[in-house]
Amino acid sequence: MANVKLAPVLRSAAGGSKVVSIEGSNLEQVLGALFQRFPALKEQIQPNGELSKFVNVYVNDQDVRYLQGLETATGPNDTVTLLPAMAGGF
C-alpha cells in the first residue's frame, strides 16, 4: 500500500488524479496494481514491461535505481513519485 504521486502530464491517464492510493508491498506490486487500474498509464510509461528511461520513479524522494529498484519496499506511509522529464522552458 503506498501513495502514488503523478506528475501533471500523467494525470489525465489516471482520471485527473494527482495522488492515488495503491496496494502493494514493493514497487513492482504497486506499479502492477497502478497499471491494472489505469491501463492508459501503462501505455505511457511501461509499454515494454520495464521501467522506462524517461520516467523516474522515487520512493520517499529517493530514486529507486539507487534503492532496490522494483524490489524497493513500499508501506502505507511511503510515497511513490512518477516524474517524466519536462521540456518546457519558454
Add this chain to the structure above:
Amino acid sequence: MGDASREILRKARQQVPEWSAAQVNDLANQPGTGPEGQDFVLVDVREKNEWLEGHIPGAVHVPRGYLELQIEEAVPDKETKVVLYCAGGTRSLMAGATLQQMGYTDVVSMSGGFGQWKARGFNFVQPRTMTDVQTKRYSRHMLVPEVGEAGQFKLLDSKVLLIGAGGLGAPALYYLAAAGVGTLGIIDADVVEESNLQRQIIHNTSRIGQYKAESAKQTIQDLNPDIKVVTYLERLDETNVAQIIADYDVIVDGTDNFPTRYLLNDAALIQGKPVVHGSVFRFEGQLTIFKPYDGPCYRCLYPEPPPPALAPSCAEAGVLGVLPGIIGLLQATETIKLLLGIGDPMVGRLLTYDALSGEFNELKLFRDPHCPACGENGHPEDLPTYADVCAI
C-alpha cells in the same frame, strides 16, 4: 612641527626600534615567515585613502585614528613581532610608542615609511575599488556578510551564459543583471511575439518583432550599465556549442526542447561548466544544478527523452505566466550561489514546485556510474541528442 610634538617624536624614537625598508623586505621574504605567518604582523597605520592607493602585500590596515580600538583584535598576541609603517616613518613611530604602552613587547617602526619602500622598488599592491555609483548601487549586497565587497567584485567579474531569453531566461537575466553579474551572454534566435509578453517580462510591446536577445540587452543596459551583454542570434547546435560556452563560468538552461538540453549537457561535461537547469509545464516547475562530475548530469536523470505525447511544449500545453518567473528566479539564485561559493547549491537535488498546491518538494538525485555521458566509461563527445526524434 611644534615643540610638544617634537618632544613626543624624540621620546618615541628612543623607545621604538626602527628598521629600514630593506630590513623589513628581507624579513617579509624569508621562507617560513611572511606577514601572514606567525612570525610577524605588518601593520599599516595610514589613512584609508593612502591605503587604497597602494600598500605592502600582506599588511593589515589599522589606521592610527583607530589604533587603540582595533589593534588588539588585529594582533591578539602581544608577544608577536609587530612591524608598523606609515607614509614617511613618523606616524608609525608614535603608533609604536602607543603599542608599547598597551603591552606589546616587540614593536618595530619602518623608517622612511611606504615612501622609502616604493623608492627602493619593493613590491606593493593596489586594492581594487568600486566607483561611488557602484558602491551605492550594490550597497544592499555589500551589507550582507556572505556577499560583501569581495563578493560583489566576484559577481562583477563573473560571466554567465543564458540559453534562451524567454520564459525562464527573461526573469533570470533581469535579476542577474540587477545583481551585477558583469558579463551576460544570451543565445536566442527568436524574435519577440505578443504571446511572449504574458511572462517574458524583460521584453515589452515596443519590442515585438525584435530579436529577443537584442531586446533583453536593451532592457539590461537600461537597468544596469555595468553589465556587458553579448548576444548570439543563432540556435545552439553541435557546430557552435563548444565555442560559445567556453567563455562562461556558469550556464543557465532556459531552453524549451530536449535535443538542446542533451547537447548542452554533453558540451558542459566536456568543458566542466555547471548548468543550472529549469523546466516548466502548466503549473509545475523543476530546478536543479548539473555540476560536471560532482553531481548527476542530465543524462543520469533522463537517459532518453519521452515521446512527444508526454512532453508538450508550452505553446501546446500552455503555462501559467508567473511560473517560469519563479523557476527562472530560482535559477538566478542558484547561479549567484555558485558564483559566490555560498549556501548549498542544488547539486544532486531536484526541486519540484506545484503552484496550484503551493508545494515545494525535493527529490534526491545521484550520479549514475553507468551513465553514458558522465559515468566511468562515459563518452560525452558522441552521444545522440535525439534531434531527429523529438518534436520541437
